[in-house]
Amino acid sequence: MRYVKPQSFEAAATLLHEEAGIARILAGGTDVLVQLKAEMVEPDLMVDLKHLPGMREIVAEDGGFRVGAAVSGAEMGEHAALKAMWPGVVEGVELIGSSQVQSRATMAGNLCTGSPAGDSVPAMVTAGAVARVQGPDGVRDVPVVDIPTGPGKNSLAKGEFITSILLPARPDTASDAYLRFIPRTEMDIAVSSAAVSLELDSDGVVTAAHVAVGAVAPTVLLVQDAGVALVGSKLDDAAIAGLVAAVEAACNPITDKRGTIEFRTKTAGVLAKRAAHIAYARAGGQA
């Protein structure tokens, strides 16, 4: 295995593009290094990107925040302004792994790994986050929701990688929340998960709502109908029932060692309901 630390994004893209064998990108490394140790993969090329400009930075941009692809979960958790604006996204990232893993694990890595259970993905999706992608032919911006395509798969072409993720601006009367179900209290992978992002008017009525669920389909799902069910409400019982019904209808999970189809579907609805109430309270809404 060759380990390379290229001096520019362009050089990195070229290297990755031209590699005939198996190439892996090293940002946080919390998936790649585990896969290496478990002998799941033997890359021919490992490209380290963490040192490149902006990779480790969180910068304000157009009222939102651009988060470098090698920024760790712990760094996001310590960024007060980011956390105040997108608490659901940050709490999702902070659920990945242990404290030790948190000092390395990245949101971009969690996204590119393509796990339907990735903890940072549902809230990124409901936030409308946009990934900046470097490739051999230049830079493009891709909505986060379009990156994962199935378990372990993503839409990036050979030689492409994410350099940063933009979490856009939002008004003060808006917030988000993320919840996952795990059989333990930490150190686990979501059996099901849900993120809800809400915007309220001055009366506390929901004016915009986005709902995403994880681990209940091959990719994280943005459930449009679930958001629609909440708009115009103050999360009354009927709106919540509509949310739960829409989430359950959207779920397309599998039965495996972590949970059954029935269990995943039921809990996804429960988590969406609970996350909606948390997001609503965070946005200043009074139930």
Added chain:
Amino acid sequence: MAFDAQAERNFKVVGTRVTRPDGIDKVTGKAAYGADVSAPGMLHGRILRSPHAHARIVSIDTSAAKALTGVKAVVTGTDLAQPEDEAFADVAINCLARDKVLYDGHAVAAVAATSKAIAKQAIRLIKVNYEKLPHVTDVDEAMKPDAPVVQEGRALETVPAGMSQNVTTHCQFGHGDLEAGFAKADKIIERSFKTAATHQGYIEPQACMASLGSDGRGEVWCCTQGQYMVRANCAAALGVEESQLRITASEIGGGFGGKTSTFIEPVALALSRKAGKPVKIVMTRDEVLKATGPTISTSMDIKIGMTKDGRITAARGELRYSGGAYPNATVDMGAQAAFAAYDLEAVETVGWNAMTNRPKEIPYRAPGAPTAIYAVESVVDELCQELGLDPLDVRLMNAARKGTRSSYGPTFNEIGLVATLEAAKAHPHYTAPLGPNQGRGLSCGFWFNFGGNTCVSLNINDDGTIGVVEGNPDIGGSRASISMMAAEELGVPYDKVRTVIADTSSLGFNDITDGSRVTFAVGLATIEAARAAIKEMCRRVAKIWDIDEEAVIWEDGCAKPAGPNAGTHPPMTLAEIAAIAGKTGGPIAGHHEVNADGAGVSFGVHLCDTEVDRETGAVKILRYTVFQDAGKAVHPDYVEGQMQGGAVQGIGWALNEEYIYGEDGRLQNAGFLDYRVPVASDLPPIETVILEIPNPGHPYGVRGVGETPIVPPLAAVSNAVSRAAGVRMTELPMSPPRLLKAMTG
């Protein structure tokens, strides 16, 4: 050896919380575990394992692996001896399969190479031609007459004819007239239960470094609960004499019973014998879960009758255990333990063991008891609920006590069950209010405890310090406790004593560290060894003072004249006697060898409060209290640690831990992500209440404490969850999907 007849002994060292001797090494990383040693020229061993649950090995082609540069040896099952003794033969076959692979992960071949990378590459070059066979992993399925047969001809004579060949063991215990007993009952409940296999979950994977020369002499450094057991297994598997093997036990990163067998040491020795170099093997976590000891998986039926005021009139249990792909007698212990907490007029327990295509069961704290007692205590709890009775009062009413004829035969001597139940009843936990969706569960627990073969050598050093040499790896604080008992008996401070664990060539035979035996049996032998040394010191002093030996007594670490008639000699301290030992007859030491009995059975009672999430099936443990009779708690921190650790492992067993097999008979969760032991944030502080009812079989009254605490949690948690959820749970683990399904129908 009997309990000392001193009315109230004032212990000076025993019962205090001294600093543990291994603490600094462990927190600084200095402690040498199984994988921590290397030798010049050492090779790296690696094992090829079966991907099939059950298959015939048609052929193994190792030629490509042998041809790889850097590969120094390749071995398969035919490189190990075929011991005549069935138990040794099973260990050898489990280390390297011969004709058949019996479970997913069964070792098939091994290589030794100059680097780990080459060993890995070589393993992939070994071609095994398998003929897949039908498999069975469920105990009830395995007992059916037409089930795939795991091994032929292994049934004991006790098994009735006509059953599946997988059924190897049948046992039966009890007394009294069951029919008459059930006829007297106002309420009878009969329920069936299932429990999944769990793993001991020790942090340190098995590891060893072994060397076997052309002269037939060998050395093994390994992580084990018993170096003498490793010696016996290796000698049998390699066809060498025990005297030629020296086994040294490393520091051990957890055992819980799981390190009472051998998996890699014979393989490393066989590789070393071929390669002429030391070979190190370190198991991965995946290998540990696939191929080392899980517990039994079970299926059980329990029937209990009770009068409306709470007296049990009759009880019957039928236990079907599977100890994996080999015969195994764990069900005997389960059947004996099931009803041990009760004083019963009519009781019967029947046990069966059936082989399945799972790894060989290895003991896990109180093997066999937690599952059987889970089933019994669940039915007792349900009877209490149905009859509107207080579950503690009912247990007190039916409790076994001194003089009770136990359900498995023997009549109990001094036992602490009633005192333990009364302590639980008096504790504020028992009457603390519960909120919505919360429930309180209670369970008794029992374990036999064991004494066994033990050797101790105690040396009085010339500077007045003490060296204790014993032969049992320390998995629960035994070095501290043994040093404390030596210090107590000799009358010297604890920090003057150092206890070390000998290799097999430095001390006589010791049984493995199991059965909660070490603090009891090694402690007992240490006290006797100290007494022998004291006797010798008194003899030396008598010579100096020129008085009779009997006129010298030992008190507070000094030899003193026994009374006015012995003269007015000033006391001589141990240090003073030691300093001149060379002039009074030579070095002073004591030793003791014993097959200790009188371990004394042990009871515990656990209280558990849980809250269930009705929408997700999640269970939160709110409060947990352990009450246990420790005889005499030598080092209370360690005793509490045992009580807490057992409770936590039992909580894991109850809630999430399980071996999950696919349709293909392969293990689906061979890692700590999906084999879920509890993490710290899953648990409340585990409160402990130690009771001290002296064990008549030990000079200080010590009882083993290591195993009993894992027995009650399964039922304590299940009873709490059943009461909180409003539905009786009969299967473990009560993972959230299972509990949610039970609650929502």
